Amino acid sequence: MKRFSGDWTDAALLACLSAFTLTFLVAARHYAAEARVFPVAVSCLMLSLLALEFISRQESDWSRSLRKRLNPASASAAEPYPRVRQLTAMMWVAAGAILFWVAGILLAVALYVLASMRFRARRSYAASLAVSAGVTLSTWVLFSVILKIDLYRGILVGGS
Amino acid sequence: MLDLWLSGFEGLLQARELLFLTAGMMMGLFFGAIPGLGGATALALLVPFTYGLDPFTALALAGGVMGGVPMGGSITAILLNAPGTAPSAATCLDGHPLARQGKAGLALGAAASANAVGGIIGTISILAILPLAKNIVLLFGPPELFLLAVLGLVIVATASRGKMLHGLISGAFGLMISFVGYNDVTGVQRFTMGIPYLWDGVRLVPALIGLFAVAEMIHLSIRGGPIASDTEAIRITSMTSGLFETFRRWRTVIRGSLIGTVVGAIPGVGGTVASFLSYSMTVNASKDPDSFGKGNIEGVIAPEAAINAKDCSCLIPTLAFGIPGGAEMAVFLGLLVLHGLQPGPLMLIDHQVEIYGLIWALTASCVLASFIGLLLVRPLAKLTLLDAHVLVPVVIAVALVGSYAIDRTIENSILTAAFGILGYLMIRFDYPRLTLIVALILGSTAERNFNQSMMMSNGSLNIYFTRTVCVCLLAILAAVLLFPILWGSNRRRSAILAREAAAVK
Numbered sequence: 001m002k003r004f005s006g007d008w009t010d011a012a013l014l015a016c017l018s019a020f021t022l023t024f025l026v027a028a029r030h031y032a033a034e035a036r037v038f039p040v041a042v043s044c045l046m047l048s049l050l051a052l053e054f055i056s057r058q059e060s061d062w063s064r065s066l067r068k069r070l071n072p073a074s075a076s077a078a079e080p081y082p083r084v085r086q087l088t089a090m091m092w093v094a095a096g097a098i099l100f101w102v103a104g105i106l107l108a109v110a111l112y113v114l115a116s117m118r119f120r121a122r123r124s125y126a127a128s129l130a131v132s133a134g135v136t137l138s139t140w141v142l143f144s145v146i147l148k149i150d151l152y153r154g155i156l157v158g159g160s
Numbered sequence: 161m162l163d164l165w166l167s168g169f170e171g172l173l174q175a176r177e178l179l180f181l182t183a184g185m186m187m188g189l190f191f192g193a194i195p196g197l198g199g200a201t202a203l204a205l206l207v208p209f210t211y212g213l214d215p216f217t218a219l220a221l222a223g224g225v226m227g228g229v230p231m232g233g234s235i236t237a238i239l240l241n242a243p244g245t246a247p248s249a250a251t252c253l254d255g256h257p258l259a260r261q262g263k264a265g266l267a268l269g270a271a272a273s274a275n276a277v278g279g280i281i282g283t284i285s286i287l288a289i290l291p292l293a294k295n296i297v298l299l300f301g302p303p304e305l306f307l308l309a310v311l312g313l314v315i316v317a318t319a320s321r322g323k324m325l326h327g328l329i330s331g332a333f334g335l336m337i338s339f340v341g342y343n344d345v346t347g348v349q350r351f352t353m354g355i356p357y358l359w360d361g362v363r364l365v366p367a368l369i370g371l372f373a374v375a376e377m378i379h380l381s382i383r384g385g386p387i388a389s390d391t392e393a394i395r396i397t398s399m400t401s402g403l404f405e406t407f408r409r410w411r412t413v414i415r416g417s418l419i420g421t422v423v424g425a426i427p428g429v430g431g432t433v434a435s436f437l438s439y440s441m442t443v444n445a446s447k448d449p450d451s452f453g454k455g456n457i458e459g460v461i462a463p464e465a466a467i468n469a470k471d472c473s474c475l476i477p478t479l480a481f482g483i484p485g486g487a488e489m490a491v492f493l494g495l496l497v498l499h500g501l502q503p504g505p506l507m508l509i510d511h512q513v514e515i516y517g518l519i520w521a522l523t524a525s526c527v528l529a530s531f532i533g534l535l536l537v538r539p540l541a542k543l544t545l546l547d548a549h550v551l552v553p554v555v556i557a558v559a560l561v562g563s564y565a566i567d568r569t570i571e572n573s574i575l576t577a578a579f580g581i582l583g584y585l586m587i588r589f590d591y592p593r594l595t596l597i598v599a600l601i602l603g604s605t606a607e608r609n610f611n612q613s614m615m616m617s618n619g620s621l622n623i624y625f626t627r628t629v630c631v632c633l634l635a636i637l638a639a640v641l642l643f644p645i646l647w648g649s650n651r652r653r654s655a656i657l658a659r660e661a662a663a664v665k
Contacts, residue, residue, distance in 0.1 A: 096577065135554055150568065
């Protein structure tokens with residue numbers, strides 16, 4: 001074994017998946033035999049597959065041969081965009097979900113669209129407000145008026 | 161049989177169904193035209209809105225979307241060289257050169273009529289195959305269904321070209337997620353971490369919305385800027401002669417449609433393989449192969465016919481065995497489950513009217529989309545000029561609200577966001593998302609049938625080696641797992657021999 005072919009994020013991913021699987025395997029031990037047989041089998045399969053992936057990522061002749069047979073297209077995943085940009089995009093989605101939970105749907109839709117338009121799309125305040133108001137109004141009309149769904153009001157105002 | 165066909169058709173002829181079919185078709189056209197969105201995203205966003213509808217209307221709506229997407233994808237592929245959907249990439253090869261020669265109308269007309277004819281041939285094929293499929297699925301008991309679920313998962317994983325191992329890891333991960341919640345064999349809660357929301361398991365529809373719609377939006381927002389380049393090149397003439405061109409090249413249409421039908425029935429292989437296979441076989445069969453890639457109209461007709469024929473035959477594994485043929489079908493399965501239609505052998509027996517209604521809806525949508533698509537060529541092409549940063553927050557907001565609306569649970573929105581991030585990470589690290597979702601769908605079926613098989617055999621695994629269908633399925637499973645490995649090794653051996661031969665010369 002010489003060297004791992006991917007970068008540290010590939011190694012971190014494999015480590016995270018292995019930790020998740022081991023936790024899953026440990027948790028499965030507490031269930032009755034019929035309830036754990038399938039999860040344990042799948043966890044063991046997962047660990048074997050992760051081991052194969054790890055081995056195939058090494059820079060030895062044998063590993064390269066294994067990689068060519070099992071995963072030729074995934075030998076090195078491309079990193080076409082800056083990591084900060086990727087992380088920011090994911091954080092926006094996470095922030096949106098938290099906003100929905102805290103502020104309630106209508107307020108969250110208004111704030112989320114406004115903030116995204118203003119700070120990510122860099123549109124003027126007027127344009128951002130117009131789009132935000134339009135989307136919020138459409139959401140209210142579609143869900144509350146037409147589909148008669150009570151929209152969640154957020155934990156701040158005791159919504160449930 | 162004819163009664164059922166007609167009942168399905170009659171059901172679709174109601175004003176309400178036609179309205180929803182048309183709305184779905186329009187949505188399919190729009191989502192198909194925007195590169196990066198496509199049918200799976202359109203359906204994922206649509207599923208929550210069908211909640212209040214009866215199953216037949218919901219299927220008409222879904223059929224409308226699925227029928228509309230290919231035509232939308234073809235328009236931007238021909239005009240802007242930016243395929244709205246992956247299968248339409250094959251249309252770019254000759255469609256865009258034709259557009260650059262000022263023959264965009266000819267290419268669009270041919271694409272529209274090939275789409276419509278391909279859809280009709282696909283429908284005829286599925287109407288012929290469905291009665292046979294019904295007899296075959298009745299041979300399947302719990303051991304066969306367990307092996308079939310495993311086979312479906314392995315086929316989808318190995319069909320992820322060049323990333324079989326990633327496909328299998330993704331499948332195993334999906335199975336692990338599918339074990340969360342109430343276990344219907346022992347009646348215990350598993351892996352819920354004390355969270356009551358997870359007692360019913362990881363809910364399929366919010367997960368689908370996240371994995372397809374939100375993940376694509378994250379990807380689009382990272383890419384940024386306008387979705388495609390400018391639309392200056394749009395010049396549309398001689399559309400009518402394009403419409404008739406398809407009928408003059410009837411051999412190409414039939415060949416493409418048959419390829420689409422066969423490829424579509426294989427889970428996980430998908431429309432891209434169908435369209436490129438149809439294209440390459442047309443090139444091979446042509447007397448003038450050099451003209452392809454430079455604007456040969458048959459290079460437009462062949463992939464277009466295959467794409468729509470594939471959409472119909474994809475329904476066979478999806479409905480008969482609950483094994484989705486592709487991402488779009490995986491989301492469609494979520495819609496079926498939401499409406500209490502459990503895909504599997506019984507569905508072909510208990511819900512035949514709905515199935516035939518869906519097939520007619522898909523066909524009607526293919527034909528309708530082809531002609532309405534031609535009227536909407538310009539606005540659809542201009543959609544691709546939209547800034548991704550404007551589109552993304554709107555779609556994400558709709559996805560999160562739609563997810564909440566399924567059963568008025570805010571945790572659904574959080575689950576959607578979590579699966580959106582997971583979906584993006586899978587794109588980033590090159591793990592196929594389809595395998596995960598297929599595992600999520602098939603996990604409980606596989607476990608239930610495995611446990612039932614064990615009860616039938618008093619815990620002996622011999623049951624899988626003593627039943628004829630099981631032995632056949634095991635043989636196919638072994639072949640599916642070994643084929644990519646051996647094929648790769650043969651290709652390498654051929655390459656080495658070719659190099660040695662060249663060195664000798």
